[in-house]
Amino acid sequence: MARESGGLIWMNGKLVPYEDAKIHVLSHVVHYGSSVFEGIRAYATPGGTAVFRLDRHVQRMLDSCKIARIACPYGYEDLMHAIRETVRANGGGACYIRPVVYRGFKTLGVNPTGVPIDVAIACLNWGKYLGKDALDHGISVRVASWHRQAPNTFPAMAKTGANYLNSQLIKLEAVADGYEEGIALDVWGYVAEGSGENIFLVRGETLYTPTIANAILPGVTRDCMFTLARDMGLEVREEQIPREMLYISDEVFFTGTAAEITPITQIDRIPVGTGAVGPVTRKLQNAFFEIVEGRGRDRHGWLFPVEPRGKVQRAAKKAR
Ligand code: PMP
Numbered sequence: 001m002a003r004e005s006g007g008l009i010w011m012n013g014k015l016v017p018y019e020d021a022k023i024h025v026l027s028h029v030v031h032y033g034s035s036v037f038e039g040i041r042a043y044a045t046p047g048g049t050a051v052f053r054l055d056r057h058v059q060r061m062l063d064s065c066k067i068a069r070i071a072c073p074y075g076y077e078d079l080m081h082a083i084r085e086t087v088r089a090n091g092g093g094a095c096y097i098r099p100v101v102y103r104g105f106k107t108l109g110v111n112p113t114g115v116p117i118d119v120a121i122a123c124l125n126w127g128k129y130l131g132k133d134a135l136d137h138g139i140s141v142r143v144a145s146w147h148r149q150a151p152n153t154f155p156a157m158a159k160t161g162a163n164y165l166n167s168q169l170i171k172l173e174a175v176a177d178g179y180e181e182g183i184a185l186d187v188w189g190y191v192a193e194g195s196g197e198n199i200f201l202v203r204g205e206t207l208y209t210p211t212i213a214n215a216i217l218p219g220v221t222r223d224c225m226f227t228l229a230r231d232m233g234l235e236v237r238e239e240q241i242p243r244e245m246l247y248i249s250d251e252v253f254f255t256g257t258a259a260e261i262t263p264i265t266q267i268d269r270i271p272v273g274t275g276a277v278g279p280v281t282r283k284l285q286n287a288f289f290e291i292v293e294g295r296g297r298d299r300h301g302w303l304f305p306v307e308p309r310g311k312v313q314r315a316a317k318k319a320r
Helices: 028-032 052-067 077-089 132-137 163-178 220-231 278-290 309-319
Strands: 006-011 014-017 035-037 040-045 048-052 095-103 117-124 139-143 180-184 191-194 198-203 206-209 235-236 251-256 258-266 303-305
Touching: 006 077, 014 309, 028 095, 035 048, 035 163, 040 220, 040 235, 040 278, 048 077, 052 095, 077 095, 077 117, 132 258, 139 163, 163 180, 191 198, 198 220, 198 235, 220 235, 220 258, 220 278, 235 251, 251 278, 258 278
Parallel strands: 139 180, 139 258, 206 235
Antiparallel strands: 006 014, 006 117, 035 095, 040 048, 040 095, 048 303, 095 117, 180 191, 198 206, 198 251, 251 258
């Protein structure tokens, strides 16, 4: 893929060239953020291209549609198939996949009744979201002045386009102030998440992460941490986390499809622990990459092969 994207984009069941994947400027989504979307990664493994936790992402997209009252014209199996078809049509290999369900073009009133619902799937060439250096050495973040949304305002559990003005404000503020990312607190002042990442704190043998009632997106990578930590005999607690816990934790890290497992080494210019990436973060990061890059056994069934089955098995056999 030559540009950020390129190749073919799946639109309402057809693969169209990148340049032709356009919508009308009066589409409902342009004005009101009426969309739900996903961010999914495909990894190049020795056994072929594999989409990471495709089932969870598709399910979350349909859950988001349900919350947003968007009747997605494609079901679970259709989307599972369409996403893999799009990756395949673009030549496979590592990529960031962006499916989006959006209210299209008919009338511009806020009431979306009768406005068509369209679906697109693109593959982007994103690489490491916060930089390779971020994964190795960690990042410096600030606590955002913007809070996450209050309960019963915008649905935090839905990955809707409209929610992402909040994320943009958090990110823009952090970058303008010389930080890589921001940590948003919820409306009560408890730790919530980054602009596009969940957050974990480590103290001793215990991991802490905010609950789904703290205005977070229930992250797929967050869910992986529960499993990998359990594999390592570490306890994970979903709790309300006061801001000051950030400053006295041994280790803090972000999780997300784009950010993967990114260590945080400084918060508000205060070093986290020793100020270097800690051993628990590194262990979880290594365990994660071992699975997604196909170097370890996919013991939790997280990889969804893109190539037809026979081909994947032959390639895997050759790699062994
Ligand atoms: N929170 C927000 C606001 C996000 O946009 C994301 C990225 N989808 C996450 C958390 C992490 O979720 P996941 O691990 O499913 O990518």
